[in-house]
Amino acid sequence: MASVETFPELPLFDLQLQPQDLEAVAETLRSGWLTLGPRTAEFERVFAEHLGAKHAIAVSSCTAALHLAYLAAGVGPGDEVIVPAFTFAATATAALYCGATPVFAEIVSRAAPYLDPGDVERRITPRTKAVCVVHYAGYAAEADRMKELCDRHGLALIEDVAHAPSATLHGRKLGTWGLAGCFSFFSNKVLSVGEGGLLCTDSDEVAAQVRSQRSHCMTSGTWDRHSGRTDTYDVIGLGYNYRLDEPRSALLLSRMGRLEQEIERRRELTLRYRSLLSLLDGIIVPFSDEEVHTSSAYVIPIMIEQDGRQAEVSSAMRERGIQTSIFYPSIHLFSAYRERFPDVSLPVTELASRTELTLPFYPHMSHDDQDRVVTVLAEALQR
Numbered sequence: 001m002a003s004v005e006t007f008p009e010l011p012l013f014d015l016q017l018q019p020q021d022l023e024a025v026a027e028t029l030r031s032g033w034l035t036l037g038p039r040t041a042e043f044e045r046v047f048a049e050h051l052g053a054k055h056a057i058a059v060s061s062c063t064a065a066l067h068l069a070y071l072a073a074g075v076g077p078g079d080e081v082i083v084p085a086f087t088f089a090a091t092a093t094a095a096l097y098c099g100a101t102p103v104f105a106e107i108v109s110r111a112a113p114y115l116d117p118g119d120v121e122r123r124i125t126p127r128t129k130a131v132c133v134v135h136y137a138g139y140a141a142e143a144d145r146m147k148e149l150c151d152r153h154g155l156a157l158i159e160d161v162a163h164a165p166s167a168t169l170h171g172r173k174l175g176t177w178g179l180a181g182c183f184s185f186f187s188n189k190v191l192s193v194g195e196g197g198l199l200c201t202d203s204d205e206v207a208a209q210v211r212s213q214r215s216h217c218m219t220s221g222t223w224d225r226h227s228g229r230t231d232t233y234d235v236i237g238l239g240y241n242y243r244l245d246e247p248r249s250a251l252l253l254s255r256m257g258r259l260e261q262e263i264e265r266r267r268e269l270t271l272r273y274r275s276l277l278s279l280l281d282g283i284i285v286p287f288s289d290e291e292v293h294t295s296s297a298y299v300i301p302i303m304i305e306q307d308g309r310q311a312e313v314s315s316a317m318r319e320r321g322i323q324t325s326i327f328y329p330s331i332h333l334f335s336a337y338r339e340r341f342p343d344v345s346l347p348v349t350e351l352a353s354r355t356e357l358t359l360p361f362y363p364h365m366s367h368d369d370q371d372r373v374v375t376v377l378a379e380a381l382q383r
């Protein structure tokens with residue numbers, strides 16, 4: 001078993017690959033074909049079937065998927081895309097790639113830290129083209145209400161499903177509610193392979209555009225030429241190099257076989273964490289036990305009730321060998337965003353960012369380690 005070496009005694013995240021994963025990658029390296037090819041096509045087929053989506057298109061990252069999703073929604077210069085600020089920067093940055101303006105909307109609350117449909121509706125203008133809903137921490141945001149709202153206003157719904165492969169809302173996979181769903185296979189994600197992403201859609205038109213744009217809008221790929229299908233190509237639009245390579249696709253295919261099992265283990269451990277955390281005073285634990293069962297249980301976020309204690313609690317935990325992180329700092333308060341959008345104020349989001357801490361969590365975490373995290377957190381809170 002290969003395990004990543006990390007500095008803190010109890011890291012936020014740890015990855016364990018299995019011998020068959022390593023063999024799948026080695027076999028691909030021996031095959032002599034390393035980029036977009038048969039393994040990627042097979043992974044796309046398996047992932048689309050898993051989601052119940054018509055198309056799944058593998059790309060180099062979720063950021064790339066978001067960029068192509070916004071383009072597919074017709075987002076361009078002068079347009080607006082409504083996004084949460086309580087997410088990773090990529091959700092908003094991809095709108096800037098299109099020359100559009102990200103418009104930040106509030107989250108519902110610290111206990112339900114996802115996009116508030118009422119606030120989204122208030123921020124719609126004639127320039128709004130799309131709304132991007134983020135399924136924070138692997139839990140379903142209100143994609144159903146957001147879909148209804150987008151349909152009513154003629155907007156495209158994009159889902160940032162970076163945290164939530166395999167999670168559902170009303171029995172339907174997250175990522176399949178809108179025009180496109182964008183997944184991440186970045187190194188600390190539920191299905192991680194280092195770097196990688198995927199866009200799913202039920203639209204043939206969107207799928208054709210995304211397939212073309214991920215590889216420079218070339219009329220044939222290198223694999224087609226390698227396999228003798230064609231010996232030339234044309235470039236018919238503005239495309240990108242957003243291709244996923246074959247070793248990562250082989251690793252994804254190998255890991256896919258254990259995805260449900262690993263998520264089930266994550267859910268069990270999450271419920272155990274939640275019952276321990278419910279005994280502590282002074283914290284809010286977002287979401288409910290019930291929501292855990294349909295989530296991908298990606299991370300364990302907590303919010304310290306009292307404002308102003310985040311740095312002190314996190315450094316007390318670090319002193320005891322436990323890594324925590326802030327998941328997420330508000331995007332609109334980052335320097336590059338402040339310069340562009342100095343007047344944005346989102347009190348609920350900002351309070352969440354100032355009080356959130358993410359605890360160590362991974363599917364092979366032991367009960368002893370969970371107990372230790374909660375004991376140290378309790379002591380840090382009481383200081």
Ligand SMILES: Cc1ncc(COP(=O)(O)O)c(C=O)c1O
Binds near residue numbers: 063088090
């Ligand atoms: C919510 C969210 N969206 C988008 C991304 C970007 O993913 P990637 O690193 O695959 O581009 C991330 C990754 O950290 C994320 O957490």
